[in-house]
Amino acid sequence: MKSDENIRLDALRAIRVEFGFVKAALKRLSTLHASAPRPREGHVFTIVGESRSGKTTILDLHEEKFASPGPRPRRVARLTLLSKCNERTLAASVLEAMGDPAASTNSRVQSLTRIPMVSKTMGVEMIIIDEAQHLVNRRNKEINYDAADAIKVLADLVGIPIVLAGTEDLDRLIAANLQLEGRLRGRIAIAPFDVSSDDSFKELRCFLRYYDLEMPFPMTGGLHEPHLARAIHSATSGLIGLITRLLQRSGELAIDDGRPFIDLYHLGCAWEELTASSAYGRSLSNPFDRLREPKREEKPQRSD
Ligand SMILES: Nc1ncnc2c1ncn2[C@@H]1O[C@H](COP(=O)(O)OP(=O)(O)OP(=O)(O)O)[C@@H](O)[C@H]1O
Ligand SMILES: [Mg+2]
Known part of the structure; x- marks a missing residue:
C-alpha cells in the first residue's frame, strides 16, 4: 500500500492546469476536430x-x-x-x-x-x-x-x-x-509568460493560483501574489515547464519537511538545486533570497 506521503507526491506530479492559453488552444483544437x-x-x-x-x-x-x-x-x-x-x-x-x-x-x-x-x-x-x-x-x-x-x-x-x-x-x-x-x-x-505584458502577467498569476490550489497541501502558498509571481518568473524565464519543475521540487521538499504549504525557503532551496541545470540560468542570484526573512535556522534564538 502506498503511504500518504507517496500519494501526495503522485498527486503533485500529476497536476495539469487548464487555464488561459491552454484553454484557448484546446478550444481551437476542438473546433478543428469537429x-x-x-x-x-x-x-x-x-x-x-x-x-x-x-x-x-x-x-x-x-x-x-x-x-x-x-x-x-x-x-x-x-x-x-x-x-x-x-x-x-x-x-x-x-x-x-x-x-x-x-x-x-x-x-x-x-x-x-x-x-x-x-x-x-x-x-x-x-x-x-x-x-x-x-x-x-x-x-x-x-x-x-x-x-x-x-x-x-x-x-x-x-x-x-x-x-x-x-x-x-x-x-x-x-x-x-x-x-x-x-x-x-x-x-x-x-510563448513563455512575459511579465512586461499586463495580460501575460495576469495569466501567469492565474496559472500559479490554480496550481497552488491543486497542490496536495492543506494551505496554499500564495504563489500568485505579485512579488512571488515575479520571483518565480525571474527564476524560470517564464517557461511553464521550468515553473512546474520548480514548484514540484519545492512541493517535494515541503512534504518531506511536514509543512502545510510551500514557502520561500522551499522555493529557494529547489531553485538552488535546479540551477545545476543550465536551463534555469545559473548566473542569476537566487530570486527567492531577497524576499526571504533570515533562514529558519539562522533566525535569532529567543533568549530566555
Ligand atoms: N497546463 C499545464 N499544467 C501543468 N503543468 C504543465 C502544463 N503545461 C505544461 N506543464 C508541464 O511543463 C512541462 C513541459 O511541458 P510539455 O512537455 O508539454 O512541453 P513541450 O512544449 O512539449 O516541450 P518539448 O518541446 O521539450 O517536448 C511538463 O512537465 C508538464 O507537466
Ligand atoms: Mg513535447
Missing part, C-alpha cells in the same frame, strides 16, 4: 513553441477529451516523429497510431495508401504528430523534404485534420515546402 473530413483536400494545423512551453500537455489534454474506452473508435491517432523518417516509416507509425493490427505484424502493408481505409475503419478523426521539428536537422538545419512531402500526401489522402506540434524549426519546414504551406489552416504559437 470539422467535416474533406478527402483530397488536406488540412494541416501547427502548434509551435520552444521546448518546455507546454505543447505536449495541450495535446495530452485534447487526446484525453476524445479518448474512448475500447480500441474502436480511435478518434485521435497520435504519434511522435523520429528524425530518421521517410514515407514508409511515417506510414508505419501512422498505421500503428491508428491501431491497425496488420501493420505491426506485416511490414508489406505499411504504405500511405492503406491509411484512408484504416482511418475510416478505426473511426479516426484527427492525426496528431508531435516533435514534428525532427524533420529539420538540428545541426545543419537541412530539411527532410521527402518526409515533409509524405505528410502532405497523407493530409490529402485522409482529409481529416493533421496537427503538427514542434519547436520553431517547424515553421521553417512549412515555409520551405509550398505544398505543405498551402494546406496550413491555422497555427498556435505558445
Whole structure:
C-alpha cells in the first residue's frame, strides 16, 4: 500500500492546469476536430513553441477529451516523429497510431495508401504528430523534404485534420515546402509568460493560483501574489515547464519537511538545486533570497 506521503507526491506530479492559453488552444483544437473530413483536400494545423512551453500537455489534454474506452473508435491517432523518417516509416507509425493490427505484424502493408481505409475503419478523426521539428536537422538545419512531402500526401489522402506540434524549426519546414504551406489552416504559437505584458502577467498569476490550489497541501502558498509571481518568473524565464519543475521540487521538499504549504525557503532551496541545470540560468542570484526573512535556522534564538 502506498503511504500518504507517496500519494501526495503522485498527486503533485500529476497536476495539469487548464487555464488561459491552454484553454484557448484546446478550444481551437476542438473546433478543428469537429470539422467535416474533406478527402483530397488536406488540412494541416501547427502548434509551435520552444521546448518546455507546454505543447505536449495541450495535446495530452485534447487526446484525453476524445479518448474512448475500447480500441474502436480511435478518434485521435497520435504519434511522435523520429528524425530518421521517410514515407514508409511515417506510414508505419501512422498505421500503428491508428491501431491497425496488420501493420505491426506485416511490414508489406505499411504504405500511405492503406491509411484512408484504416482511418475510416478505426473511426479516426484527427492525426496528431508531435516533435514534428525532427524533420529539420538540428545541426545543419537541412530539411527532410521527402518526409515533409509524405505528410502532405497523407493530409490529402485522409482529409481529416493533421496537427503538427514542434519547436520553431517547424515553421521553417512549412515555409520551405509550398505544398505543405498551402494546406496550413491555422497555427498556435505558445510563448513563455512575459511579465512586461499586463495580460501575460495576469495569466501567469492565474496559472500559479490554480496550481497552488491543486497542490496536495492543506494551505496554499500564495504563489500568485505579485512579488512571488515575479520571483518565480525571474527564476524560470517564464517557461511553464521550468515553473512546474520548480514548484514540484519545492512541493517535494515541503512534504518531506511536514509543512502545510510551500514557502520561500522551499522555493529557494529547489531553485538552488535546479540551477545545476543550465536551463534555469545559473548566473542569476537566487530570486527567492531577497524576499526571504533570515533562514529558519539562522533566525535569532529567543533568549530566555
Ligand atoms: N497546463 C499545464 N499544467 C501543468 N503543468 C504543465 C502544463 N503545461 C505544461 N506543464 C508541464 O511543463 C512541462 C513541459 O511541458 P510539455 O512537455 O508539454 O512541453 P513541450 O512544449 O512539449 O516541450 P518539448 O518541446 O521539450 O517536448 C511538463 O512537465 C508538464 O507537466
Ligand atoms: Mg513535447
